Amino acid sequence: MINNWLAEFKITQPSDFFKQNPTNDAELVCSILKEKEFLMNTLEFFGLPRGYMEGAGHHPNWGKENSNDKAAKAKLRAKARNQKKTNKGTANKIKALKEARGIGTVVDEDVKPTHFDITVFHKCFKKFTQCNGEIRSQMRKQLLKDIDKTMSVFLDEFNEQSFKKCVDVFELAGRLQKEGYDLDPVLIENMGSILLCFGEIEHELRYGERVPELTEDERRAILSAAKLSKDREEMIKQGKEDAAAEGVPYNEANLDLPKIPVIEPKKPILMLLHLISITDTKFCAQKMFEYDKILS
Numbered sequence: 001m002i003n004n005w006l007a008e009f010k011i012t013q014p015s016d017f018f019k020q021n022p023t024n025d026a027e028l029v030c031s032i033l034k035e036k037e038f039l040m041n042t043l044e045f046f047g048l049p050r051g052y053m054e055g056a057g058h059h060p061n062w063g064k065e066n067s068n069d070k071a072a073k074a075k076l077r078a079k080a081r082n083q084k085k086t087n088k089g090t091a092n093k094i095k096a097l098k099e100a101r102g103i104g105t106v107v108d109e110d111v112k113p114t115h116f117d118i119t120v121f122h123k124c125f126k127k128f129t130q131c132n133g134e135i136r137s138q139m140r141k142q143l144l145k146d147i148d149k150t151m152s153v154f155l156d157e158f159n160e161q162s163f164k165k166c167v168d169v170f171e172l173a174g175r176l177q178k179e180g181y182d183l184d185p186v187l188i189e190n191m192g193s194i195l196l197c198f199g200e201i202e203h204e205l206r207y208g209e210r211v212p213e214l215t216e217d218e219r220r221a222i223l224s225a226a227k228l229s230k231d232r233e234e235m236i237k238q239g240k241e242d243a244a245a246e247g248v249p250y251n252e253a254n255l256d257l258p259k260i261p262v263i264e265p266k267k268p269i270l271m272l273l274h275l276i277s278i279t280d281t282k283f284c285a286q287k288m289f290e291y292d293k294i295l296s
Helices: 014-020 035-044 067-082 088-101 118-130 133-145 147-151 169-178 185-197 216-246 278-295
Strands: 204-210 269-276
Touching: 035 118, 118 185, 133 147, 133 185, 133 278, 147 278, 169 185, 169 269, 185 269, 185 278, 269 278
Parallel strands: none
Antiparallel strands: 204 269
16 A cells, blocks of 8 residues: 555666766765665654554554553443353254354454554644644744743753753743744644754764653543532532521532542653754754755
């Protein structure tokens, strides 16, 4: 399928080009990737797992169901077993007949799917296509319009402004937001990927402690707990009002108050950081400008 998408996309290999256009440029850099490799390497900047075509990163949400979902499924399976007919002789004959014909086999829900998961590719490809020339131009203008303001987010471990590589490229958008930058949602999510992919920003790889982002299930759990807490407060308020109106003492034990689940804060873990400086950012913006100028 991916090969069909790339049918009309051709990359001229350096060996083919320089036979007709010889050069002695000592700093010339060329890409020798094939079309599909080029696509996959590009999408890795936008979250595609390395080795995706060999199965890496497929079905990322498998096995991450919360305990309530798993318990509910276990109850349904137990209920289904209890509802089976008690006539084991007939049931065994039917089972043997189905097995002989290769039908009616039970699917083990605890086995990870083996089919190719194209949804991971679609998600990363959508991010890539959203980061068009207009978005990149908008980002360059915002970064360079007030360079002193941009510089103010480059703080070292002592919380002082620094020209060193001290900011993770994927945290830059969040820092700019806190500084008052009005960023497009696409930029908020993809600024780091744009700087790495289109600007080839110089960076230093280093491990550092960071609190991992919340998963969708964790976000839903937090929202659910917040809603339960709000409902609980309203029930208590209403209970007090009803007790006052009836002239009786308020007793919280008479209320069927919902239990608020305790959600532990996530702990920092070691993560691979891509550290950049304000100087790297300025050079990167210029390189992206030259890239977009060639495309225009």
